[in-house]
Amino acid sequence: MTADPFASFDFDAEDAARVLESSLSGADDGELFLETSTSESLAFDDGRLKVASFDAERGFGLRGVFGERTGFAHSSDPTLAALTRAGETASAARKGSDAVMAPPPARTNRHLYEDIDVIGAPGFEAKAALLAEIDAYLRAKDPEVVQVSASLAGSRRVIGIVRAGGDVRADVRPLVRLNIAVTCERKGRRETGSAGAGGRAEFSRWLDPENWKNMADEALRVAKVNLEAVDAPAGEWDLVLGPGWPAILLHEAIGHGLEGDFNRKGTSAFAGRIGEQVASKGVTVVDDGAIDQRRGSLSFDDEGTPTGRTVLIEDGVLVGYMQDRQNARLMGMEPTGNGRRESYAHPTMPRMTNTIMEAGDHDPKEILESLDDGIYAVNFGGGQVDITSGKFVFRCTEAYRVRGGKVQEPIKGATLIGDGPTALTKISMIGNDMKMDPGVGTCGKGGQGVPVGVGQPTLKIKGLTVGGTG
8 A cells, every 4th residue: 555645745636736836837747756655774883783763754845947957945844835835936937938738648457566574574673683683693604704884774655746637646666675794804915795676565575584595695705706816917808897886887888878968968978869870780778667566666656757668778779768757758759767866856768667778689608608808897896987988997896707608717906997888889789687686776867876677698799998906
């Protein structure tokens, strides 16, 4: 059952509709966004619980869209007086506009997740005990373990989207995440490995011993691999990227360039290129916000548009962009359910949900065996990206040298350097093993962060620059 989005406010749907009718007169679009959220986080470090926080927040954001101008006001004051003042502020962007308000988005009865009590159940004690158990498990498992960090986070957002005329959409959005990091020491050398998982599902999934032990073992495995790693070689190399989380490179270096606002303003490397070959044959990239329980999934976006599967690149040809309502209208296109905001205090903009490169027809073993002398990058950490050009620098957290088609010694300090549009044209083999990330991604844009997902199969890329230490 969807909670009442007005329950925490001192005004109702009729009050909101009256304010919107007045403040959005002459607007092309606009809405009132209501949010009531609770969140909890716990962090275990150095053998003890170091952080335990609980937050509750409520507020609204009122937006009026007048051509390319936007009037936006937000407040944590739940009163009708505050809403009225926000309407007056948002309407200041009108400046003589006499547009006809766009109709509301189509409705959907689809729910990609349930209303789950991720804060109250299980209780605080059970969550703290889990983190302590993870710490004890890893320290007992391997004598080289010198540090364990584990954290749990959960949130529940009740949102409402109200439009002039009385159209109301409501949703409850749960989100959980578990992270584990392990540091091992050998002969004075310390290395760290990490693993995480999450999604829009109940905490019990992550409390299950089989699940968290698999994550803990994976973090330990990566730390042990890094203890064996040698300095990465610098130069231009053929690469194989592993499936799943390495698609964060796709997200950052390519995905942002396919968002509507950058293309409408002509600042993206993909602007004006619909119908052109922008990637190797066989490359198909989609953004899909309708995958059940995934971190980036929403039943509808923050403007009320139902999410779905949006094809961006098909067989190497650019066929579409990700759109919110404003940019879609100004570009003569349809909204794609990608209007997102961090919270009620932020206006919407076109953002990714779950961005995926679809599977090809090559066996992953075949792809690795085709790499005569190169690098196999299995996982990535942080990086830097110029969104408009796609130029990137990404740090590998797990990578290996490959010689004669055989995976050999692990390497450390490898960074991938290039630009997304060019890298797309250098993909030479696409695996049949498409995999989603474990549910840990957060995307930043314009000072806002939103949860996202990524996915890809094993890929071979020819001639990418690698910055190394050897």
